[in-house]
Amino acid sequence: MTTFFASFRIALRALMVNKMRSGLTMLGIIIGVGAVIAMIAVGSGAKKRIADQIASMGSNILIVLSGSSTSGGLRHGTGTVPTLTVDDSKAILSEIPGVRLVAPSISGVAQVIYGNQNWSTIVYGTTPELLEIREWSLYSGRLFTQQDLDGANKVCLLGKTVVENLFGGIDPIGQTLRIKKVPFTVIGVLNPKGQSTFGTDQDDTIFVPLTTAQRRLFGQQFPGMVRVITVQVREFEGMKTVEEQITELLRQRHRIPPGQENDFTVRNFTEVATSAEESARVMSLLLGAIASISLIVGGIGIMNIMLVSVTERTREIGIRIAVGAKSKDILLQFLVESLLLSLVGGTVGIGTGMAGTFILSHFTQWPVLFSIEAIGLAFLFAGSVGVFFGFYPARKASLLNPIEALRYE
Amino acid sequence: MVDIKMEPLIQVRDLVKVYHLGEVEVEALRGISLSIEKGEFVAIMGASGSGKSTFMNILGFLDQPTRGEYLLEGRSGANLSRDELAEIRNQKIGFVFQGFNLLSRTSALENVQLPLIYAGVPSKKRKEMAEQALFAVGLQERAHHHPGQLSGGEQQRVAIARALVNRPSILLADEPTGNLDSKTSEEIMMIFQRLNRETGITIIMITHERDIAAYGKRKILFRDGRIVEDSLS
Incomplete structure (x- = not known):
């Protein structure tokens, strides 16, 4: 636990030193998480509206029209x-x-x-x-x-x-x-x-x-x-x-x-209502595609920056290993750093996504629905991206040879 | 007191280290044997390429010998894992480097705490111990300065405090005065002597300067991977 908090502080400091770089790295995650939030809000908003409409019309209705x-x-x-x-x-x-x-x-x-x-x-x-x-x-x-x-x-x-x-x-x-x-x-x-x-x-x-x-x-x-x-x-x-x-x-x-x-027509009104779901579904899919692509791109960005960071701090890693840091300590330090990058990005992304969704629904009149689950899910996505893409650089850091790392200029 | 034969702190027998540089084999150490007792202050001298740095890395459990045996307090590092070696370094060995090797964006106090973080010492205790170590090198008032705000001599004193903070059995110093002027070098050597005298810590120091080596109690000279001279001063 001691090392975890220490890692957290070290990570925070490392990210604060390169504010611009950290911010740009987070951008992919921000967009990705924002899109996840918007996707779920639009999708569930549309679902709810259709459910309400079907309920207001009555369920399982066929209408026979003369003519x-x-x-x-x-x-x-x-x-x-x-x-x-x-x-x-x-x-x-x-x-x-x-x-x-x-x-x-x-x-x-x-x-x-x-x-x-x-x-x-x-x-x-x-x-x-x-x-x-x-x-x-x-x-x-x-x-x-x-x-x-x-x-x-x-x-x-x-x-x-x-x-x-x-x-x-x-x-x-x-x-x-x-x-x-x-x-x-x-x-x-x-x-x-x-x-x-x-x-x-x-x-x-x-x-x-x-x-x-x-x-x-x-x-x-x-x-x-x-x-x-x-x-x-x-x-x-x-x-x-x-x-x-x-x-x-x-x-x-x-x-x-x-x-x-x-000389008559039979219409299924539930089907009519359900077809309205289609456009919302297409929009959801589109946002989902944006979300997954930018999460992957954002993840690669994190990996890239973490690799740069590991190289830049080779000497620091060497010092840490020399004074007794175990592999898992170094691994944890860099994992926490990439996790922090992605979670801060995720948090900003949740805010951006909600704001964007409000604006979208204001101009398109689409119903939107936010849920704690959606926010939790987006946060979880961001965290997984951080851990997944941060693992390789962190592992690389944890396996450095201390003698060579200390000699690194 | 029961009369038992004291084990030497460090025992080295027929140590050989071979590096493979592509096709070429380089013998950095060609059979080193020596023992160092607790409380000694040893200066290791030699030209560059004489094998003294390789020897130091092995003594510090940063590297493993190709052949031969090295025992620290009767314990060998030969079959230990990377993490077990890290633990021995953390508990038993303090390092002082030529380039100080402090973390630049952290205060002196936090730099000194570094080994304690990996030893799992709780943060309050950590801070206390680090303050004591800084006091021992006379830098208590500079605890919150960052390395960039400290002179070379002060930075090396922070590094010494870091090496001492976990109360190791040996202090390994690799050219500790290499980046310092002669007056500051003297200050650092005074600190080494005082620590050696007052706390009984064993100090092994690499240097190529005769007058620095003169601060030690014992002088070992390396040439071409062998010890050519071992004398008390």
Whole structure:
């Protein structure tokens, strides 16, 4: 222990003598460790954002969109003409065992009026299952009941943005607002959910019972039809199978002959979200490449400087060996020196990396996430580089012949 | 007191050292035999190339003989490892060199502590012992000066303090006055004589100057790897 502390002080002094040289030697390690920090921060930030988004959307979701029907040679876009029915939705639930929940819905933009306030928002006609699938909870009030659905009651649930824009400070529960001039009673307010993967405000919305929407708001031209069926699959692994089964079932039900295109589209939204991870992953890989290259280059720099240092201090090593330094004492002295170089470089690199990552995330809006583990890992990397590349010069020093070393000019 | 025959401190028998310089073999020592008792002050003289430095390196366990036997306190270094030899140097031998060989960026006090660091002495004790050693050479007031701030004579005194600090059995001095003027040389020799007299430390000193050799009690002359003269002065 005595020799370790002594080695530490000797090393510190040796490095302080050549401040410029030590600083330049550390540069490779600083860049390398900085890149490690940035890589992990960007990677884990992206992972967290995607996980959050998937969680806010609900997990294991397939969305069946109506549309792409051909009428008189004219092809309509997805979702423009409802081709799905409530019965399709019931069939999906009852005939495909991998399906946990289904929620048929129609939607449209509508002007909403309360008192002297008005607001344009998206109104969904759906069943309470949609909220369950999307793991969307009530802030206050109550959900729709089967009675509301059966009786096409004029009741609605409001998202937070709608509440803020129409009601200000008033408690909306029990109030009556008008959607497309039809009066609706507010029975519940939903908890805020924030932005979706695509940047839209998920809270700027109103939910009404499906039947009410069909009869009073949007569905008049296509009675009994829905535009979207949201499906929750029981297990993530089964999503592909369920997707195929739904396609097959609906083609059968819609009597689409083989070779003809579907009049609906099945989308896997988890996949969409996951693809956003790709760009972050590429960036992480790039930073990882920079990190490993500069750590290696930095390590070689340390080795180079340590070899120079050993040569410069041959006489000093000779003196030390003559007065009784054992091989391990000399080895330790130079190892501590290169370790100190790399760890100081590592510490500066952690600071630089964090600062750089903040700037990067500020300009690119990428989410970043720092963790103690990442910092520990970067520090460990730096230390290993110091020991690995410092070992050869240190060993060379420890095996010097004292007589020749003392004679060295 | 039981009358036992005292073992000599140093016993050397038929010491031969051969260097291989490429194809050529150079016999630096061609059969040296001598013994040195505890408390002697020996001056070794000889022209350069006479083998005195090689002999000194072997005495200091810095080098191994090709043939023959060298015992320090009855112990041979022949089959010892590099680290075991380092330990013997650390415990038994103090070196004083012609070029002082101090560490330039460290204070006198820290230079003197160097052997104690490798002996594993705790830092407080180390400092005490180093201060004592500096006191013994009259340099206690310069403890915190760096070698660059000291005169040649003072630097050599720091080196002597370093050689003494671990209380070795022998002090090996290789041309200790080679870089000093005559007045400073005399001061250094006075210190050697005083240490030899007061502490009983055995001193073996290489020099090529007759008047320096005259400070020793015994004079050994080397020529071509052999001892040609061994006399008490």
